[in-house]
Amino acid sequence: MQMIRSETRQSAHRGVMRLCAALLTAGALMSASAAQAAGGTVALTFDDLPGLSLVPDQPYVNYLNDMLLRGLKRHRLQATGFVNESKLDRLDRTQQIANLQKWLDAGMDLGNHTFSHESPDELGGPGYINDIARGEPVTRGLLAARHRPLAWFRHPYLETGFPEAVKLEINRWLAAHGYRVAPVTIDADDWEFAEPYDDALSRHDEARRLRIRRQYLDYTERTIAWYQTASQGLFGRQIAFVMLLHATRLNADCIDDLAQILKRRRLKGVSLEQAMKDPAYREGDPYVGHDGVDWLERWADARRKDLPWDSWQDPPQQIVQEYDRTNNDRREAPPNPAPSGK
Numbered sequence: 001m002q003m004i005r006s007e008t009r010q011s012a013h014r015g016v017m018r019l020c021a022a023l024l025t026a027g028a029l030m031s032a033s034a035a036q037a038a039g040g041t042v043a044l045t046f047d048d049l050p051g052l053s054l055v056p057d058q059p060y061v062n063y064l065n066d067m068l069l070r071g072l073k074r075h076r077l078q079a080t081g082f083v084n085e086s087k088l089d090r091l092d093r094t095q096q097i098a099n100l101q102k103w104l105d106a107g108m109d110l111g112n113h114t115f116s117h118e119s120p121d122e123l124g125g126p127g128y129i130n131d132i133a134r135g136e137p138v139t140r141g142l143l144a145a146r147h148r149p150l151a152w153f154r155h156p157y158l159e160t161g162f163p164e165a166v167k168l169e170i171n172r173w174l175a176a177h178g179y180r181v182a183p184v185t186i187d188a189d190d191w192e193f194a195e196p197y198d199d200a201l202s203r204h205d206e207a208r209r210l211r212i213r214r215q216y217l218d219y220t221e222r223t224i225a226w227y228q229t230a231s232q233g234l235f236g237r238q239i240a241f242v243m244l245l246h247a248t249r250l251n252a253d254c255i256d257d258l259a260q261i262l263k264r265r266r267l268k269g270v271s272l273e274q275a276m277k278d279p280a281y282r283e284g285d286p287y288v289g290h291d292g293v294d295w296l297e298r299w300a301d302a303r304r305k306d307l308p309w310d311s312w313q314d315p316p317q318q319i320v321q322e323y324d325r326t327n328n329d330r331r332e333a334p335p336n337p338a339p340s341g342k
Contacts, residue, residue, distance in 0.1 A: 039266030040228070040238030043275035044072075044079040045182060046247045047113055047154060050087055050099040052191065053249060054198035054326065058091045064252040065099040069106045071255030077262075077269040079103075080182065081247060082113035082154040083139045100142055109272065110143060111152030111182060112136045119159045121290055125166040129173045152272060153179040158187075158244075158292030160285060167288055182272060183281065183295040185231070186243040188223040190216065192315050194248035196322035201249065215316055217254060221261045222313060228265065230296050230307045240270065240278035244294075 046068070051061040072079050081103045088096040103110055115135035120128040132153065140150040153174055160181070161167030174181065193216040200209040224243075231239050245251055251258065262269065275281075280299070287298035300307050314320075 039268070040240065041270045041275060042186065042241040042243050042262060042267040043270055043272040044077055044243050044245060045082065045111075045154065045184075045272060046079055046245050046251070047082045047156075048087070048117070049081040049083045049103070049110070049113070049247045050096045051248070052194060052246045054195045055202055055249075056091065058095050060249065061091060062095060062099060064247065064249045065102055067252035068247065068255055069102055069108070071252070071259065072108070073106055075256070075259040075269070077259060078108065078271045080109040080111055080152055080272045082111045082152070082182070083135065084113050084115065084117045085135045085138055086116045088138060097138060097142075100139065104142060104146055104148075109148075109152065110139050110150070111154055112139060112150060112179070113154050114156055117156045119157050120155075120161045120166060120170060121159060125161065125169040128161070128166075128170060132170075132174070133177075149178060151178060151180055152182045154182045155292070158184060158294065159290065160287070160292075162288060162290050164288045180276070181285065183242055183285065184244040185239065185241045185280075185295050186224055186227045187294050188220040188243075188245075189315050190220070190244075190248070190251060191246050192323050193219070193319055194246060194250040195326045196319060197248075197250040197253075199322070199326045212319070212322075213250070213254060215319060216250060217257050217261065219313070219315055219319075220258065221265070224261065224265050224267070226308070226312060227296065229311070230300075233308060234296060234300055234303070234305060235280055239280040240275040241267065242272065242275050242295075 049065075051064050053061055053064065071077075081100075083100060090096075100110060112132060112135050114128075114131045116131055118128070118131055123131055136150055143150050161170045171181075193212055197209060197212045197216070200206075200212060227241065228238060231237070231241070281295075283299055283302070285295065285298055286302035287293065296307060
């Protein structure tokens with residue numbers, strides 16, 4: 001089972017920033033409804049392929065891939081899936097590779113998410129680079145068979161390397177091997193809902209399953225609205241968003257609802273390649289630190305601007321507690337210097 005540790009650092013970081021940030025002046029940001037009216041585009045990305053699941057069952061993982069892809073095709077949504085190749089041998093290797101082939105057959109793209117889903121903080125620069133290289137052979141081969149390159153890399157936990165020398169070492173290696181880092185500009189913490197959802201399914205607790213699903217969808221819509229407002233305040237417009245999701249049974253079961261949320265938020269699905277043409281991404285990644293924070297936070301830190309933390313909401317405490325009962329893997333982040341301007 002995939003360990004999820006440092007993503008919790010992002011929620012902790014948000015909480016600190018929310019407490020530290022001064023209240024924004026009136027009129028500094030558009031309201032969420034005004035941001036929605038502006039509309040925009042979003043590229044969907046799914047981490048932890050062939051699947052993030054509390055249930056170590058091959059048919060379960062096959063099903064979630066099938067349902068995700070059918071839903072994406074049904075709603076004409078493009079997506080990029082990021083692969084942890086260590087997962088191939090945790091169940092049936094042949095069927096796990098077949099799940100990756102299904103993504104390409106459906107017209108989706110694949111990227112590298114490292115072999116073992118470890119952090120650069122844990123492995124150090126050379127160890128992390130080795131883990132990236134170990135994570136690419138099968139994925140690169142599947143893409144090459146279709147005359148396509150392996151072009152995208154997603155950092156586990158969004159941790160990009162610390163101190164700066166380690167981050168630069170990793171970035172130089174990625175660039176030399178033809179990779180582009182896939183940023184994140186919408187993150188609704190779907191992973192925190194996903195394992196309690198798996199647990200409810202495995203226990204045949206239908207009432208709990210439906211409640212978690214409802215909480216997840218409500219939280220996701222509120223969070224997307226927050227990012228739209230934050231983008232408006234930071235850039236004066238709606239950027240082309242890149243949304244982080246995970247390949248889970250929860251998202252497979254909710255894919256039609258997620259598509260409707262995007263429609264209500266007036267967000268049109270585009271490819272990751274298309275989203276990255278937005279001028280916002282020319283700002284690169286200025287952040288150096290232990291926290292796995294999204295790119296709006298990184299840009300706001302560099303610009304010495306506040307995001308609307310007074311309106312940010314963490315996942316429901318009920319979900320946090322259920323996740324911890326299901327998978328008690330939270331760890332404290334190492335000491336981290338405060339971002340510039342904070």
